[in-house]
Amino acid sequence: MQKSWIDSANDGSTDFPLQNLPFGVFSVAGDGPRIGIAIGNRVLDLRACAENGLLDTLDRPVQDACCTPVLNELMALGRSAASAVRRRVMELLAEDAPANLRGRMEPLLHVAEQVTMHLPAAIGDYTDFYASVYHATNVGRLFRPDNPLLPNYKYVPIGYHGRASSIVVSDTGVKRPSGQIKPADAAVPTFAPTRLLDYELEMGCFVADGNDLGQPVPIHEAEEYIFGLCLLNDWSARDMQAWEYQPLGPFLSKNFATSISPWVVTLDALQPFRVPAFQREAGDPDPLPYLNSADDRLRGGFDVVLEAWLSSKLMRDEKLAPIMLSRGNMRDLYWTLAQMLTHHASNGCNLRPGDLLGTGTVSGPGKDSAGCLLEMTRRGTEPISLPTGEQRKFLEDGDEVVFRGYCIREGHPRIGFGECRGVVLPPE
Ligand code: CA
Secondary structure (H helix, E strand, C coil), rough: CECCCHHHHCCCCCCCCCCCCCCEEEEEECCCCCCEEEEEEEEEEEHHHHHHHCCCCCCHHHHHHHCCCCHHHHHHHHHHHHHHHHHHHHHHHHHHCCHHHHHHHHHHEEEEEHHHECCCCCCEEEEEEECHHHHHHHHHHHHHCCCCCCCCCCCCCEEECCCCCCCECCCEECCCCCCEECCCCCCCCCEEEECCCCCCEEEEECCCCCCCCCCCCCCCHHHHEEEEEEEEEEEHHHHHHHCCCCCCCCCCCCCCCCEEEEEEHHHHHHHEEEEECCCCCCCCCCCHHHHCCCCHHHHEEEEEEEEEEECCCHHCCCCCCCCCEEEHHHHHHHCCCHHHHHHHHHHCCCCCCCCEECCCCCHHHHHHHHHCCHHHCCCCCCCEEECCCCCCCCCCCCEEEEEEEECCCCCCCCCCEEEEEEEEEEEC
């Protein structure tokens, strides 16, 4: 497999080998945000590449889009534009690139640890789905023991419109929100900081060029509308959620913060890790025709390992390593990305470049692959023990949640998503 002339990209443990090349937005001290590509432990400045003539093989609009401070313009040019940029950058960074190129590129590469990452796009709209049947069943059982999975689940990719304004990039602290809470034994609700703060381990999906209002997206074209994927933490206040969610679904229990990882991994980079869509149980209905395609059944899934890690403030003070809470896989989602996107646009709703879709909590069948504390601790009845002797039912102030995602397949370099981090800050 092809190597890069950047040594750290050839280390088998890196998330960012030559075969990944995810897009993000970064800045260095004293300068504004610009588009970059991660390679090993470095970040390549795409604007500087364009300004130095290194992207001259690309169409002018594509070069111009690389010089903007967010990815929206490049997204709007469609998946093929990003593919062309990625192919060109792969040529520039490959070990067989002409030696004189390396000299020209060295000044355009930053040490990743020294740059500040920003949101990759101006996110206009954000929709969160509920695509894991394991999550839906486990959570449903906690709230409705007799009737865990509602009858629409296997027909409709369930989702709700989230809030784009409170999406933050990894490493942004998340303040414990206050809201209406009504304990089961109380007659009336109170307004107080949430006591049941949780994370949800999800994938985020950025829309490339959108569809026109009134124009649905056929399922066989759906992936042309996807720019790439990131990690997503849908922070959730369970006590607020339990009180507010009926009849219209989650509202303030979800929209106080959503964290995403800064690097967007393209579907091109993920191609070696495609797998069949979720195998429906015998007796499950087939998807309705507009959500059903042979190609999507054959390769609509993605084999992405997803891990959630936790460290308490006391653990960090005592220099203890974070502990892994769960390890799941995106291939366990009942609905594919193509089905979610097609369903979203099926009524003519227009998606726009830079819109973000969340998959919903990615949970597997077992407790060790539960993608949130609500499921893992069975609503707090089975607490987790930390190496300090502390216990966790839900998140405490000072807790840091870290998500990691990566793909492994024999004969291919490992690729990863980097991290999505967030520390819980106390309420004011
Ligand atoms: Ca969610």
